[in-house]
Amino acid sequence: MKNARRWVALAACAAGLMLLGGCGTKNVDLIDLVEVKFSGLDTQGRATATIQAGAIEELATAVLGEMPDDLQDRLVYLEEASRLSNVIEGVELSQKEGLQNGDKVTATLLYDEEEAEEQGFRLKETEKEFTVSGLREAEPLDLFQGIDIQLSGASPRGRVTLSRSEDAHDFLQKVSYQADPYENLKNGDEVTITATYNKNRAEQAGYLVESDTYTFTVEGLDEMLTDISQLDADTAAAIRQDATDLLQARLAANDYDMMEDVNGGWVSFFSRDLEYGDPSFVTAYLLTSKGAEFGANYENILVLVYTAHVSFDGGPDYDGPGYFPVAYYDIVVGQDGCQVDLSQHRVAGSSSSLEGVYDYWGTQNLDRYTV
Secondary structure, eight states: OHHHHHHHHHHHHHHTHHHHOOSOOEEEOOGGGEEEEEESBTTSBEEEEEEOTHHHHHHHHHHHOSOOSSHHHHHHHHHHHHHHHTTEEEEEESOOSSBOTTOEEEEEEEEOHHHHHHHTEEESOOEEEEEOOOOBOOEEEOGGGGEEEEEESEETSEEEEEEEOTTOOHHHHTOEEEEESOEEEOTTOEEEEEEEOOHHHHHHTTEEEOOSEEEEEOOOOEEEOOSGGGSOHHHHHHHHHHHHHHHHHHHHTTOHHHHHTTTTTGGGGOOSOEEEOOOEEEEEEEEEEOOGGGTOSSSEEEEEEEEEEEEETTOOSOEEEEEEEEEEEOOEEETTEEEOOTTSEEEOOOBSSHHHHHHHHTGGGTTTEEO
């Protein structure tokens, strides 16, 4: 009974300190029970802090005294000890990441000072400095030595393709890469490549990743034709010859669909053959895209206009000039000359006048192209 009475007095003192006065506020030193551990690679180390399990027991002993033997008294003691433990809020570190051996890290023990005063104690020391050690030496690793970057196409429709280097070592074989943007590129654009990799695996292997992004400026792409004067002589001659051959073949085949545009559909009423002269080049004009946002489907359209005298054999319906445009798309200006796909052409917009041809190819496309 004597021990029990002494324990009740201690508990009352701790719980009702502010009311009773006279027991005093106790200075408790728990800072040595704070542990800080360091892991990872040198220059990229991490710090974690914990409070040893014995800290709460030591706090309870300092404030409440030794745990009593009596079961009932012990239950009261444990309840008070639990209340004391709630005052401790945790540990804050001055730096948690990016550490290297020899760095200094300060651990601060956080607690509710007002509540601690009510419980009858204060912490004597709340800060302790630790020296970083034990971090493993790292091997620098460039994630982007494992890929080949290839540019293709012409500005502003260039494209970047990434492929894994044949000599990339095992770790880089598991890295994935993404370029942004990867298409519709023009010279001067910046492209960022992001590498995705297993950070834990890299650390375990002792690799210090220098960066997971790489940015480069697009250069060296061929350009799209923006002015007719950029056409080299050989390409210009090839286009004109192709257009001439194409028109001669269609006229020789009595292409009524092409002829109907000349005089508003009159050809479809006759079955007699057409008479025509040899087509000759008249003029050319270039349409350049205002941008995909304006609805342009091509970067440029080169329109060559030819004329030929056409009439029906013995028919009076039409006897006069016909103007026949041939269009070629997306001509590229390269370092070794221009490039054009002659199979990508269109014959449309034939007319009895040059104005009619321009209306078809020029006027109705001014919202999308500059002529």
